Amino acid sequence: MIVLKERFVMYFRCTFPPATPALEFAAVMPVISLTVNGNPVTVDVEARALLSRVLRDQLDLTGTHVGCDTSQCGACVVHVDGKPVKSCTMLAVQADGENITTIEGLAKDGKLHPMQEAFRENHGLQCGFCTPGMIMTAVALADENPELDEMSVRKGLEGNLCRCTGYQNIIHAVLDGAKAMRS
Amino acid sequence: MEKYGIGQPVRRKEDARFITGAGTYIDDVAAENMAHAFVLRSPFAHAKILNIDTSEAENMPGVLGIITGQDWAAEGFATMPTKAAISKKIDGSPLNQPPRHCFAIDRARYIGEPVAVVIAETREQAQDAAELVEVDYEDLPAVIDARKALAEDTPRIWDNIEGNVCLDFELGDKDATEKAFANADHVVSLELVNNRVTAAPIEPRGAVAEYDATTDSYKLQNATQNVHANRTTFADVLKIDAESLHHLAPDVGGGFGAKNSSYPEPPILLYAAKKFGRPMKWVNDRNEGFQSDTHGRAQFSKVELALDKDGKFLGLRTRTVGDLGAYCWTNGPFTPTGGSARTQGGPYNIPAMYYSAVAAFTNTMPTDPYRGAGRPEASYQIERIVQHAADTLGFDPVELRRKNLMPTASLPRKTPMGLDVDSGDFPEVFDRTMKMTDREGYAERVANSKKNGMRRGFSIAPYLECSGGMPKEFAGISFTKDGTVTLRVGSHSTGMGHETSKPQILAHTLGVDFDRIDFIQADTKATPIGGGHGGSRSLEVGGAAVLKAANEMLDKAKVLAAHLLNSNADDMDFADGVFTDIKTEQTIAIDDVIAASFEQGRLPEGMEPGCLDTESIFEREIISCPNGAHAAEVEVDPETGAVRVEHYWVIDDFGPIVNPMLADGQVMGGVAQGLGQALMEEIVYDDDGQLVTGSFMDYALPRADSIPKMELGYYEDAPTAKNPLGVKGAGEAGCCASPPAIVNAVLDALKEDGVAHIDMPLTPEKVWRAISEAKK
Numbered sequence: 001m002i003v004l005k006e007r008f009v010m011y012f013r014c015t016f017p018p019a020t021p022a023l024e025f026a027a028v029m030p031v032i033s034l035t036v037n038g039n040p041v042t043v044d045v046e047a048r049a050l051l052s053r054v055l056r057d058q059l060d061l062t063g064t065h066v067g068c069d070t071s072q073c074g075a076c077v078v079h080v081d082g083k084p085v086k087s088c089t090m091l092a093v094q095a096d097g098e099n100i101t102t103i104e105g106l107a108k109d110g111k112l113h114p115m116q117e118a119f120r121e122n123h124g125l126q127c128g129f130c131t132p133g134m135i136m137t138a139v140a141l142a143d144e145n146p147e148l149d150e151m152s153v154r155k156g157l158e159g160n161l162c163r164c165t166g167y168q169n170i171i172h173a174v175l176d177g178a179k180a181m182r183s
Numbered sequence: 184m185e186k187y188g189i190g191q192p193v194r195r196k197e198d199a200r201f202i203t204g205a206g207t208y209i210d211d212v213a214a215e216n217m218a219h220a221f222v223l224r225s226p227f228a229h230a231k232i233l234n235i236d237t238s239e240a241e242n243m244p245g246v247l248g249i250i251t252g253q254d255w256a257a258e259g260f261a262t263m264p265t266k267a268a269i270s271k272k273i274d275g276s277p278l279n280q281p282p283r284h285c286f287a288i289d290r291a292r293y294i295g296e297p298v299a300v301v302i303a304e305t306r307e308q309a310q311d312a313a314e315l316v317e318v319d320y321e322d323l324p325a326v327i328d329a330r331k332a333l334a335e336d337t338p339r340i341w342d343n344i345e346g347n348v349c350l351d352f353e354l355g356d357k358d359a360t361e362k363a364f365a366n367a368d369h370v371v372s373l374e375l376v377n378n379r380v381t382a383a384p385i386e387p388r389g390a391v392a393e394y395d396a397t398t399d400s401y402k403l404q405n406a407t408q409n410v411h412a413n414r415t416t417f418a419d420v421l422k423i424d425a426e427s428l429h430h431l432a433p434d435v436g437g438g439f440g441a442k443n444s445s446y447p448e449p450p451i452l453l454y455a456a457k458k459f460g461r462p463m464k465w466v467n468d469r470n471e472g473f474q475s476d477t478h479g480r481a482q483f484s485k486v487e488l489a490l491d492k493d494g495k496f497l498g499l500r501t502r503t504v505g506d507l508g509a510y511c512w513t514n515g516p517f518t519p520t521g522g523s524a525r526t527q528g529g530p531y532n533i534p535a536m537y538y539s540a541v542a543a544f545t546n547t548m549p550t551d552p553y554r555g556a557g558r559p560e561a562s563y564q565i566e567r568i569v570q571h572a573a574d575t576l577g578f579d580p581v582e583l584r585r586k587n588l589m590p591t592a593s594l595p596r597k598t599p600m601g602l603d604v605d606s607g608d609f610p611e612v613f614d615r616t617m618k619m620t621d622r623e624g625y626a627e628r629v630a631n632s633k634k635n636g637m638r639r640g641f642s643i644a645p646y647l648e649c650s651g652g653m654p655k656e657f658a659g660i661s662f663t664k665d666g667t668v669t670l671r672v673g674s675h676s677t678g679m680g681h682e683t684s685k686p687q688i689l690a691h692t693l694g695v696d697f698d699r700i701d702f703i704q705a706d707t708k709a710t711p712i713g714g715g716h717g718g719s720r721s722l723e724v725g726g727a728a729v730l731k732a733a734n735e736m737l738d739k740a741k742v743l744a745a746h747l748l749n750s751n752a753d754d755m756d757f758a759d760g761v762f763t764d765i766k767t768e769q770t771i772a773i774d775d776v777i778a779a780s781f782e783q784g785r786l787p788e789g790m791e792p793g794c795l796d797t798e799s800i801f802e803r804e805i806i807s808c809p810n811g812a813h814a815a816e817v818e819v820d821p822e823t824g825a826v827r828v829e830h831y832w833v834i835d836d837f838g839p840i841v842n843p844m845l846a847d848g849q850v851m852g853g854v855a856q857g858l859g860q861a862l863m864e865e866i867v868y869d870d871d872g873q874l875v876t877g878s879f880m881d882y883a884l885p886r887a888d889s890i891p892k893m894e895l896g897y898y899e900d901a902p903t904a905k906n907p908l909g910v911k912g913a914g915e916a917g918c919c920a921s922p923p924a925i926v927n928a929v930l931d932a933l934k935e936d937g938v939a940h941i942d943m944p945l946t947p948e949k950v951w952r953a954i955s956e957a958k959k
Contacts, residue, residue: 063204
């Protein structure tokens with residue numbers, strides 16, 4: 001968590017946008033205020049900037065990944081007011097005033113979230129690229145559905161692509177993680 | 184030590200960063216004052232480039248400059264040669280290799296070929312400006328189907344390459360095979376397609392290049408599977424000394440072969456970093472990935488099997504047309520030739536075999552090895568023709584397979600394709616898989632499906648494949664006073680868990696603490712050589728290198744331990760991290776020996792502090808033969824053509840399993856990719872060469888609800904003697920077995936409907952049409 005704070009301080013010290021002229025349609029940079037992983041931030045964003053870009057490039061929260069351009073892969077899932085959202089499909093300006101949680105904000109006080117633990121314990125990841133989005137989706141799925149079973153997890157994860165694992169260990173992880181979240 | 188020993192499902196070290204978002208993938212890499220590159224790609228499959236006007240784009244905000252094909256040509260850079268493992272035609276002459284520059288210079292030959300690169304302050308600015316680069320194209324007729332490419336009246340893709348042929352190829356005994364067919368009671372024949380697919384790792388390709396003018400040296404961070412080989416290629420292209428290029432990979436988000444290839448963007452980026460004096464970043468988006476990541480498979484084959492009246496296999500003949508796309512790329516010509524030939528016939532006892540192929544150029548993105556690189560094709564070919572033989576000649580498909588497997592007593596042997604099969608027990612593996620599949624309950628499940636208006640089918644698919652990739656690998660072990668052990672390897676994990684399995688081998692062998700082992704891979708400065716990853720080589724070659732280095736280190740440590748105990752090295756025994764003098768029963772722990780190795784006063788003559796650091800190279804002489812038997816049960820809805828894989832069973836023989844958890848992951852991931860190829864994945868170009876499948880909305884990847892429950896097991900009683908770990912490459916087996924298991928199960932389900940064959944992928948539409956056609 002300390003690292004995160006330092007990153008934010010660094011952000012406030014640097015100037016954004018870059019020193020080059022912005023495009024005409026983005027001449028006026030909207031300013032948005034967010035709470036990200038519990039920290040309030042105010043950011044100048046391009047009007048067309050996607051939430052995923054702002055999180056990654058401006059807030060240095062690179063755990064949110066971008067694996068496609070058509071909202072299919074789910075590597076970019078974050079929580080917006082507790083709901084899972086594909087951050088590559090949301091304009092940053094739409095998130096103004098919202099409470100955002102990214103994968104970096106899931107562990108609390110140096111302790112992994114039960115879903116993170118479950119992914120490691122069940123080998124629910126290989127290359128790790130889809131993993132942040134997969135875990136964020138899984139946490140929301142478990143929050144929203146007290147009675148998860150294998151089929152509902154499979155259905156619930158259909159917006160998240162993994163190319164490495166064949167999903168079976170992810171399903172085990174989500175079921176275990178959900179159970180641990182309830183206990 | 185036991186907890187982290189060989190055979191234990193040790194949880195992964197790398198996960199600590201991946202589950203917290205702390206991994207560093209290429210798009211997370213930044214350098215101070217970094218500029219961004221966007222690649223403008225050809226929108227035409229085949230077109231002359233008459234002129235490129237960059238004036239408007241150059242004046243866009245943030246643009247630093249634009250590099251076109253003509254600019255590149257003016258620099259006199261070299262072409263990227265193919266490094267194909269098969270490089271000669273049947274007549275011994277070299278294959279036809281078109282020059283592959285990093286840009287299309289005066290003619291574009293596939294959609295996605297780089298035409299210009301825009302450099303700007305931000306990626307968005309580069310992309311905006313790229314839209315204003317005016318390229319004057321003259322559209323030319325495109326050749327899309329590899330079979331048509333070979334026809335006499337088809338236009339040439341390369342002016343000097345007749346018939347669009349790269350090379351022809353043959354392997355096996357043609358005369359003996361013809362004789363076997365002439366004397367056969369039955370001959371069955373089938374034309375089939377191994378559909379063009381793409382690896383589609385979820386992380387897109389990308390790189391960050393830096394140039395240091397003071398030392399005239401480069402640093403390239405690249406989402407690649409193979410830093411050493413690609414360093415050589417990139418340095419050759421740029422005509423610079425390879426030593427001046429530091430090539431390394433950060434965390435890589437999947438590769439599956441596609442990140443092994445040598446792509447044009449990294450050399451362009453290196454050039455741009457020097458030209459503009461700024462670090463350069465480029466990262467593909469997914470649409471660019473579909474256009475410009477290498478594709479795989481893309482083979483059209485005619486397969487024939489000769490049998491006697493009892494169903495004994497007598498001969499196998501396969502003729503393949505392989506689609507290379509517009510260039511030879513990195514190892515493209517190998518796949519439809521040697522790559523597909525080696526494992527023809529799978530695990531069956533077939534006395535005569537002959538494989539022939541021709542590899543053709545088309546106006547499509549080139550193909551290169553994709554997970555399996557020919558072995559999944561071969562496995563599909565043999566299993567489909569065996570199923571077809573059973574169906575058309577009235578044999579039970581399970582029994583027909585079982586009785587034709589290579590008998591255990593016949594091993595070791597060489598197949599007619601020259602494959603050295605040294606170990607295994609194919610009938611035992613086959614029987615174990617069959618035992619898992621609940622045959623007793625099958626009739627009832629079929630009846631239940633029928634009651635619901637569905638069809639149910641089953642198939643087993645025994646397979647025999649082989650490993651591949653670079654035969655040499657490096658491992659280096661070094662120690663520090665504080666007890667840290669650093670392991671440097673030239674193999675490369677892109678998700679397979681080497682950061683865990685390689686230290687596991689080291690911890691097991693040396694008895695040092697697993698948690699104290701640091702791991703370095705994919706860095707040309709860290710290891711003198713490295714084969715990266717490909718051909719399921721990383722454990723059998725890379726793991727063997729770790730074991731070799733560990734044992735060589737132990738030899739030195741034994742001398743030191745003996746010195747410390749005032750005994751003879753010959754009397755020293757070593758087990759569980761402890762040296763024991765067998766005569767005096769004095770002991771000393773390896774950690775104490777390592778600590779002593781840094782104290783000059785405690786060392787014997789000839790040993791210096793740091794003397795236990797060890798570097799080793801292992802070289803594999805013969806590739807291993809992973810094998811197994813997979814089985815699938817499917818349900819098909821005849822009203823919609825939808826296929827649901829209900830259950831999937833696996834027994835694999837990879838020799839002894841180092842980490843069963845990681846092995847399971849390899850198998851399940853491979854099965855899922857094979858399921859994708861079998862049921863949903865296909866790269867489609869229309870007749871004009873337009874890429875129809877340019878996104879995950881058009882190219883269907885398996886999702887969590889497309890995958891059945893998989894039950895896995897291992898047969899570990901037949902280690903190979905080809906490497907000291909006894910292991911057989913595990914990474915590609917899954918996608919060798921699952922396409923035939925699934926497709927044959929679907930066709931088994933549709934037997935009563937009279938459907939004899941459907942080409943992959945078995946999409947609902949194709950299945951529904953096949954059922955409708957059969958009704959007519």
